[in-house]
Amino acid sequence: MSSSSPLRRRLTTAGLAAVCATAAAGVWLAAGGTASAGTVSGALYRDPDTAVARWVSANPNDSRTAVIRDKIASQPASRWLSNFNVSTVQAEVSGYVGAANAAGRIPQLTLYGIPNRDCGGASAGGAPDLNTYQSWVSNIARGLGNQTVLILLEPDSIALQTCLSSGEVQARDNALRTATQTLKAGNPNAKVYLDAGHSTWNSANEQASRLIAAGITSADGFYSNVSNFNSTASEAAFGRSLISALNSRGASGKRQVIDTSRNGGASGDWCGDDNTDRRIGAYPTTATNDANIDAYIWVKPPGEADGCKYAAGSFQPDLAYSLASSAPNPPVTTPPTTAPTTPPTTAPTTAPTTAPTSAPPAGAGCSASYQTTGSWSGGFQGDVTIKAGSSAITGWTVTWTLAGGQSITQAWNGELTTSGSTATARNVSWNGALPAGGTTQFGFLANGTASTPTITCTAR
Known part of the structure; x- marks a missing residue:
């Protein structure tokens, strides 16, 4: 689903100067780390x-595809619920x-259906009235399952109120x-975050007052940027x-949750459709190494227009390529130095099928293990973890x-080909070099019934 793109207003020249003064410290902030x-x-x-992902699959021979695939399509991004139905x-x-739960991953949802959203700007739309809006939210709540899910509720709904009367502001806050x-x-395991605008919009004191009025005491926090x-x-x-x-x-x-999807380069005016100085920022992660920040999320999918x-919300490969072309490669995971001391707080509703499928690596070798991370009538999703010796x-x-x-119908994080019944996956540009004991993953979608194959890994 494409997202709409809320307008993100700036405040003052002084605010812009503050951003420029701190930009160097924030560009390419490390997304990994062992701290949660x-x-x-x-x-x-x-x-x-x-x-x-659909564009990458449909354009394998485009000169931009490898960069867009490796640096954008390979990454998690929030699913927007913006087409009101x-x-x-x-x-x-x-x-x-359900697919995220089956894969043992955390889903991310952005709800964007409030009446009079974006004050009638480029992303106007949403529910016809607040009663219908609450019916929509109630139906969303019925589909959330019982495991951790991150919900970003209504971008711009609190920071942007210039088009609302005082009575309309109060009604929106109540909604x-x-x-x-x-x-x-x-x-009850859902994490709900409310709109805080961004650092060059409303002041912290003003935004705090608005968040209190909108019921942040019932929420887990706020998101920005x-x-x-x-x-x-x-x-x-x-x-x-x-x-x-x-x-x-x-x-x-x-x-706090921070949208890092496009903040690795220049700041400035709200529109990114024709600014070639913008870059993707920190790759999505919950390991922020900051006790105040729950996650860096790609809320606005890179490459979708403003x-x-x-x-608004249309995918443009030129935008995606411009954001990703000079960005660093995604991180390659390395094994932790110590084992976790506590188990995860949630588990998939259905246990994934996992089996080690090649011998433990020795020397300059590698091993691979397979996991069925989702299945449905007529198809399944598989993930393969490669580990260096x-x-x-x-x-x-x-x-x-x-x-x-x-x-196999689609693959990511690997160059996958088939010849007869033999499937072969090779590393892409950024995940082939692994340190001793380092790991990386690739995944694929396939037609048919899931099974646990015997996998062979060969290192170079």
Whole structure:
């Protein structure tokens, strides 16, 4: 699903100067690390059916494809619920959340259906009235399952109120409070975050007052920088000020989520459709190494337009390539130095099928293990983890035999080919070189019935 793109206003020249002063500290902030975030831990879910994934699949020979595939399509991003449809949204949410749960990953949802959203700007739309809006939210809540899910409720709904009368502001605040409570009641493990604008919009004190009025006491925290370009360092500093202001008003224990999808380069005006100085920022993760920040999320999917040059929410490969072309490669995971001391707080509703399928690596070798991370009538999703042996490797090739009736339809994080019943996956540009004991993953979608294959890994 494509997202709409809320307009993200700036405040003053002084605010812009503050962003520039801190931008160097925030560019390419490390997304990895062993420390978890404030209240969330675990891997974020990568939806295989996104606009960028579909474009990559349909354009294998485009000169931009490798960069867009390796640096954008390979990453998790939030699923936007922006096409208002009361009758079908529960099934959509249930399918998306269920796939994430089956994969043992954390789904991320952005709800964007409030009446009079974006004050009638480029992303106008939403529910016709607040009663219908609450019916929509109630149906979303019924599809959330019972495991951790991150919910970003209504971008711009609190920071942007210039088009609303005082009575309309109060009605919206009441609607957001009710929506938060409805979502939390539907899934007590849901993490719900409210709109905080960004570091060059409203002041922390002003935004704290608005968040209190909108019911943040019932929420888990707030998010900032959605569809914007302010540095992570600036947003984190703004978040600390906002948390302090909330604490002073009796709303303690709140955490921040930061949209890092496009904040690795220049800041400036709200539109990114024709600015070639913008870059993707920190890769999505819950390991923020900051107790105040639950996650860095790609809320605005990189490559989707803002609405000033192209239609809001439409995927534009030129935008995606510009954001990713000079960005660093995604991190390659390495084994932790110590084992976790506590088990995960949630588990998949259905246990994934996992089996080690090659011998433990020795020397400059590699091993591979397979996991069925989702299945449905007529198809399944598989993930393969490659692990280097006791010496570093510069590349890897994985092969296995497809069972009868199986055919691969899509792959990510690996160059995958088939010849007859033999499937072969090779590393892409950024995940072939692994340190001793280092790991990486690739995944695929396939038609047919899932099975556990015997996999061979060969290192280079």
